[in-house]
Amino acid sequence: MSLKGAGYIVGAYEHPTRKAPDKSVTLLHAECAKGALEDAGLTKDDVDGYFCAGDAPGLGPLSMVDYMNLKCRHVDSTDVGGSSYQVAVGHALESIAAGRCSIALITLAGRPRSEGMATGTAPRAGSPAQPEVQFEFPYGPATANMYAMCATRHMYQYGTTSEQLAWIKVAASHHAQHNPHAMLRDVVTVEDVVKSPMVASPLHRLDCCVISDGGGALIVTKPEIAKSLKRPLVKVIGVGEAPKHQAGGDIDLTYSAARWSGPPAWEMAGIKPSDIKYASIYDSFTITVLMQIEDLGFCEKGQGGKFVSDGNLISGVGKLPFNTDGGGLCSNHPANRGGITKIIEAVRQLRGEAHPAVQVKNCDLALAHGTGGSLGTRHCGSTVILERE
Amino acid sequence: MAYVQRKIEFVGTPDSNPETKPYWDGCAAGKFLLSRCTKCRKAHWYPRPICPFCFGDCEWVEASGKGKIYTFSVMTRAPTPYAIGYVTLEEGPSMMTNLVDCDLATLKIGQAVKLKFVPSEGGPPIPMFTPA
Numbered sequence: 001m002s003l004k005g006a007g008y009i010v011g012a013y014e015h016p017t018r019k020a021p022d023k024s025v026t027l028l029h030a031e032c033a034k035g036a037l038e039d040a041g042l043t044k045d046d047v048d049g050y051f052c053a054g055d056a057p058g059l060g061p062l063s064m065v066d067y068m069n070l071k072c073r074h075v076d077s078t079d080v081g082g083s084s085y086q087v088a089v090g091h092a093l094e095s096i097a098a099g100r101c102s103i104a105l106i107t108l109a110g111r112p113r114s115e116g117m118a119t120g121t122a123p124r125a126g127s128p129a130q131p132e133v134q135f136e137f138p139y140g141p142a143t144a145n146m147y148a149m150c151a152t153r154h155m156y157q158y159g160t161t162s163e164q165l166a167w168i169k170v171a172a173s174h175h176a177q178h179n180p181h182a183m184l185r186d187v188v189t190v191e192d193v194v195k196s197p198m199v200a201s202p203l204h205r206l207d208c209c210v211i212s213d214g215g216g217a218l219i220v221t222k223p224e225i226a227k228s229l230k231r232p233l234v235k236v237i238g239v240g241e242a243p244k245h246q247a248g249g250d251i252d253l254t255y256s257a258a259r260w261s262g263p264p265a266w267e268m269a270g271i272k273p274s275d276i277k278y279a280s281i282y283d284s285f286t287i288t289v290l291m292q293i294e295d296l297g298f299c300e301k302g303q304g305g306k307f308v309s310d311g312n313l314i315s316g317v318g319k320l321p322f323n324t325d326g327g328g329l330c331s332n333h334p335a336n337r338g339g340i341t342k343i344i345e346a347v348r349q350l351r352g353e354a355h356p357a358v359q360v361k362n363c364d365l366a367l368a369h370g371t372g373g374s375l376g377t378r379h380c381g382s383t384v385i386l387e388r389e
Numbered sequence: 390m391a392y393v394q395r396k397i398e399f400v401g402t403p404d405s406n407p408e409t410k411p412y413w414d415g416c417a418a419g420k421f422l423l424s425r426c427t428k429c430r431k432a433h434w435y436p437r438p439i440c441p442f443c444f445g446d447c448e449w450v451e452a453s454g455k456g457k458i459y460t461f462s463v464m465t466r467a468p469t470p471y472a473i474g475y476v477t478l479e480e481g482p483s484m485m486t487n488l489v490d491c492d493l494a495t496l497k498i499g500q501a502v503k504l505k506f507v508p509s510e511g512g513p514p515i516p517m518f519t520p521a
Contacts, residue, residue, distance in 0.1 A: 121464075121466050121467065125400055128400070128402040128405050128406075129405055129406075131406070131435065131437065132435055133400060133402075134400050134401045134402055134406065134409060135434075135435035135436070135484075135485070136435070136485050137398070137400045138397050138398060138399065138400065138509060138515045139473050139485050139486055139487050139515075139517075140395070140464060140467070140471055140473055140487070141473060141485065142464065142467075144462075144464070144466070145462040145464045145473050148462035149460045149461060149462045149473065149474065149475065150460075151462075152460045152461060152462055152498065153459070153460040153498065156460070156498045197465075197466070198463075198465045198466075199464075199465060199466045200462045200463070200464045200465065200466065201462050201463040201465065202462075203462075246434070246435075246483075247441075248431075248433040248434070248440075248441035248442055248482065249432075249433050249434035249435075249478075249481065249482025249483050249484060250482065250483075251459065251475055251477075251482075251483040253459075253460055253475070377485075
């Protein structure tokens with residue numbers, strides 16, 4: 001049975017905070033839930049399914065449904081890092097289709113900025129029970145150098161350049177100037193990016209996303225309920241998810257799991273990449289965007305550098321407007337997980353509620369893709385395709 | 390640029406992962422061991438007793454210590470800059486490692502490297518690689 005159209009996104013809310021030293025992670029989750037329900041025109045008592053991931057404190061979703069006093073028939077806490085929220089949309093569709101819930105709430109929140117976390121540059125050991133830790137941690141795997149190794153190899157294999165990667169940041173900054181909540185609102189040039197300090201070669205400071213507090217929430221529901229509400233109809237027409245790992249040491253860092261999460265989503269939706277009017281692409285680093293664009297089929301493998309150059313990702317200028325809120329590269333990356341904000345901006349675009357300066361005209365088909373974990377070791381790719389009805 | 394060795398923290402956990410003890414005992418004795426399947430004969434990384442290719446039983450074999458750089462990154466924003474990389478071993482698998490005892494600015498993909506044990510804090514020396 002195809003899940004195409006089994007659910008609609010009727011509520012979407014992004015927390016405006018970027019630094020929240022005076023709030024707990026649970027409160028941020030609950031504020032996001034409240035915002036998404038108000039956006040949808042629903043109340044907390046309407047929710048009967050709850051979805052969260054590893055950023056929610058406590059034992060899976062139990063602490064959160066207790067804190068918010070939700071009466072749920074179904075909960076799910078699949079944790080695949082920053083890609084968990086695209087996966088949650090897919091799982092919400094399955095749950096709705098199976099009759100396990102009818103109004104699903106998905107939340108994300110975190111405050112790494114207030115907690116002083118050096119997200120990209122400080123290696124984190126993880127649990128001793130994780131089998132890879134003792135064979136990897138001594139070598140200093142931080143987040144930035146894991147993604148950087150993908151960039152080094154991509155450059156070697158396909159001739160990709162730092163200037164081409166820089167265009168991705170340039171495009172994000174053009175969009176962020178219109179977002180009053182974005183952390184970095186100054187428009188930057190290719191030269192600014194390649195002359196910013198090196199963090200982990202070949203990635204510069206401006207190739208990296210921001211570290212921010214914040215969160216977001218989504219409401220997914222079945223068609224009958226969606227059509228009874230007063231919001232524009234945003235139908236989920238394609239979903240896909242897939243993990244990628246080290247394959248016993250048979251390593252290829254030139255592609256991402258989007259190579260496998262994309263095809264089922266395209267097939268379900270019955271459309272092709274060139275039909276997409278707006279794309280939210282996970283942007284922990286510039287190289288993340290470039291590899292996903294290739295792997296989702298927006299251009300040929302290896303041609304991502306050329307594709308992203310010369311403003312091709314800038315709304316109103318290029319062929320593939322991306323991350324029109326400024327994305328993780330300029331706006332926010334709450335809980336070090338950018339999946340949910342990708343979906344929220346895609347919903348804004350389809351509703352015609354993006355900032356007028358970046359709103360894509362006649363935006364009827366959008367994609368939101370997440371990458372969670374680490375591109376350099378093991379990660380998950382998750383793809384959601386949405387249609388304005 | 391003169392090479393400076395950063396401190397290496399040992400996080401091996403033979404208490405909770407008893408099957409990796411032979412690997413660390415090997416390092417302590419100056420031997421770099423790989424896990425190889427007795428059924429499909431393929432070596433893998435990181436080491437586990439159950440083959441990730443065919444679920445066969447694995448045995449420890451001493452590696453040649455020769456390999457080539459698959460990719461790398463020089464972590465500049467660190468108290469002591471260091472080069473992390475994947476080295477493709479002569480025996481087949483690629484492993485995460487550090488590239489040490491060399492001018493980090495001259496590293497290249499495809500470069501031949503050889504094993505070099507680097508002392509750790511709190512444990513046996515850790516296998517790393519340096520230009521051959």
